Amino acid sequence: MKLARKLLTSLFICLLLCATASASQPGTPQELAKFKNFAIGWVVKLNKSHIKGFSRMEILPQKDGSYLARYHAISPDTISCKVKRTSAKSKGMVGLLKYIETIYESTGKNPQEARANKFKPVKNIRITEIFSNSGKGWR
Template sequence: MPKAATSRNTTQDPTVLATPEGKHAHDSFRQFCSQFVQKVGSSYDKGTITNIKVEKRDGKYVARYVNLDQNSVHLLVKTSGYDHTPFVGVLQYSEQLFEAEGDTAQAAKAGAFKMINSVTVRELFRYANKKWQF
C-alpha cells in the first residue's frame, strides 16, 4: 500500500506557509496526493504486482507489471499569482516496468522479474475553492 508523502519529500515556495490558507493548501496537498498515488498505483492497465499481465511474445510468455516507486514521490506547492487558483501543486513519481519470461504463463508469472524501464511522471493540480482539483 502506498505511503503518505512525508515532509522530507515535500517542497514549497516559502510564501505558501505564510498564510493560513497557504498552510491549509500545503497540508491538504499531502493528503490529496497520498490518495491519488494509492489510486494510480493500483490501477495500471499494464498490470500491477497483484494483477500481473501475461502476453505471448516471440514464442515465450512475458509477464509484466508496473510499480509506482514510493521512494520517488516528491511534492511541490507554490503560489500561482492568481486569485481564482492561488496555489498549484506538482506531484512527481517514477513508474517502473518489470518483466519476466517463461515457457508458460504460470512460469512467466513465477519468474524472476527485472526492471526494464523507469519513467518520471509529473502531475499538475490546481487549488481552487479551498480544495485541490484534478
C-alpha cells in the first residue's frame, strides 16, 4: 500500500511538473548546457549502479545446456535534454532527460564463455526522467 501511494504521488508530481513546464518559457542556452552536464553525470551514475549493469550481469542457464549473459547499459550518445522555466514566481526550472537503455546479450557453452563472447543489442527501452531545479541544483 505504501508503494502504491508513493507511485501515485510521484505520478501526480510528474504530471504537475509537465503541465507547469509546458506553459513556460524555454531555458537559456547556458541553463541547457548546465542541465546537459548534470544529465551526463547522472547517466554515468546510472550505468555504474544499475542492478542489471555490466558489473552485475545476469548469467542464465538455457534448456539446451548453454548459458546466456545479459546486461543493461545507457549510451551517452542517446541523451536528449530540454530545459524550461516554470511559471512560478520563483526561479524554478524543469529539465527533461530522455535516453535509451539497451539490453545486451551473449551466449556460450559455459558462464565464462558467455561473459567473454561478443554481446549484441537485443532490446531498446526509451526512458524519460523529469528533474527540477529551484536554485539549489538539479534533483
